[in-house]
Amino acid sequence: MKKIVSGFLALFALLILANCSTQKTTTSTMIEREWMLVEFHDFSKEVMVANKANMNLTHVKSTSKFSAKMGCNNMFGTAIFGKNGTVKFSEVGSTMMFCDQAMELEAAFGKALPTMTKYKTEGHYLILSDNNGNAMKFLAADWD
Template sequence: MAQKWDWKRKLKMEKIISGFIAIFGLLILANCTTQKTNAPENIQREWMLVEFQDFSKDVMTSNKARLDLSNKEKTNQFSANMGCNNMFGKVSFNVDGTVKFSEIGSTMMFCDRAMDLEQAFGKELPTMTNYKVEGHYLTLSNSSGKVMKFVASDWD
């Protein structure tokens, strides 16, 4: 009789342990979310570069230099083009005004007229750590005081 009782007790303990594991697993899954940016909605648009280092506005305009943050499905990704190659990567905006660009990649074509702007932009973009949106302008800056200024492409 004692063996029968031990067997029932063991089965009951296994059910309790399995229940706890199932509940723990559901709690972990409930806390999983897709990665989204904390950026304000007004950041999620296409921006035209209008101020950067010593490059003239004419050069940036003729190259159609832009930063695209409008991807609604994947709000943590960006693309950019300075007149030749396509750049892409991940971006994370935070409500405290900080930003992080990472995993940056690019196509590798040679375009004589756009290479200086493109190389400078590609070098400086990962160093940008702060952002500010004022009206239809987006300003990226870093701790060294370097600035990239953009205007919303849909602004008239």
């Protein structure tokens, strides 16, 4: 009887272990979210927070489209993230309203974004960089 119970417990434990798996987080899952710009050129974090500078990549996997806002105009375009850490931003455009406070940040961001060719994620951060060492750092908007 003891062998039957031990055998049953061993079989039960084996079945439970066989059904356990780790959840894989794919690159696209990590990237597909809203991001707040926190480091870019010589702009202070306070300026970026005050302008609510952000980029929305929630639909980049299904549509390759992104949107961004640096305080005034809506920016948009195509973003393709490769599995090997490459990124390509193209067809970047924006609305054309004039806003005194945000124009410098918007112009710099709009000019720099198409030059970004690499990306990496570090914890809750997304870092975009170009071939010259220039970078943009974003913080996941859903991170507490």
